[in-house]
Amino acid sequence: MSRLRGLGGPGCVHAQSSSSQDLVATLPAPTDYVSDLANVIDPTSKQQIDELCSELDHQAHAQIAVVTIDSLNGQPIEEFATELEDKWKVGPKASDRGLLMIFAIKDRQRRIEVGYGLEGVLNDAKVGDIGRSMVPLLRQAQYGPAILGGLQQIATDIATDAGVTLTPVQQTYHYQQQDAGGVRLGSILRIIIFVVILIVIFSGRGRGGGGWLWFLLGSMMGGGGGGGRGGDGWGGGGGDGGGGGFGGFGGGSSGGGGASGSW
CATH class of the missing domain: 1.10.287 (Helix Hairpins)
Incomplete structure (x- = not known):
């Protein structure tokens, strides 16, 4: 928040901050790692994203919130992300190992907001590259696969830093083509x-x-055509490889690190 309030005139910044706070205040409290408020993530991708976030939470002690909204209503996505992190407090309180992935669908804006405790693992340049890698699928409105692909890159870096191994996840988009x-x-x-x-x-x-x-x-x-994808074996199928479900976010904070962009 301190970085944002230091920009521009006090009155202008206060007006923007108030608007962002009002927008955040309209959002329902999170009940899962994925808050698909724009309703654009397909069920299979949503389950896979949720399972991967759960593994990161329970094994690597890092929390990720994936959020889609219809529109920012003219507010900067960076400010919205900071306000949302202030309210939801993604990440364990003691370590601040939290991260927000935000997508404003009608505005075609994206943001990866990195908590203090993950800035050494995911610097601004790295999350900028990850964000850009999602753009081709975002432009095709393949929101679930795009987010899952970006999340997998983030998860790999976090898991490597934590010294844990995560369950591989298939890319639904490519499997459908095959x-x-x-x-x-x-x-x-x-x-x-x-x-x-x-x-x-x-x-x-x-x-x-x-x-x-x-x-x-x-x-x-007589058929025998059932289960053509039964041998995927890539972590889907309803089980939570992390050993537990969503238990709420833990009190983390962010200093405004991360990267934004459009598609």
Whole structure:
């Protein structure tokens, strides 16, 4: 707060601060690591983000709040982030190892606000690079995968510093692309095999092994298509690898470190 109040005339800064405080005051209290107030994060990404934040909280003793809002109502995102951190106090009180990821969707603005205790791990230049890496997916309105990708980079640095290993998380966006291609190829192969089996059966060549041919044909027609993604094995699936859920933020603080940008 001290950095912000030192900028410009006192009256002007007070007016901006009051407006930012008013905006923050309208937000509901956090009930999870993810506060998707703009309702733009898909359920799968939201679960993965939440699980990764939980692991960081319980294993690396660092708390991250992911926040999406519709608009900043003309307020600077840096000031909004500082006001939000002052109210929510993300991060353990003793260490200030907290971080905010904020996305104002209609304004196309983003901010990574870093708490005092993480500034040595995530300096302004590094979080600036991470923020820019999210831009391509943000521009495609792939908000969940974009945030998850940025969070993974942040989590890697925090976990390395803390000497802990986190559960890998799949990138949903890329897996969806691969699945679509896999389904098309699988359907074509199934049709070809289906036709070959019919030819063999009705040509009389399959009399000796007609039983297994009919069984194979029945299996193909019966589906067996369930669980095409059941072998992902990348930390999704509802379990909390961190050993506990959201228990509230711990009283951390920030000095205005971090990086902002647009998309």
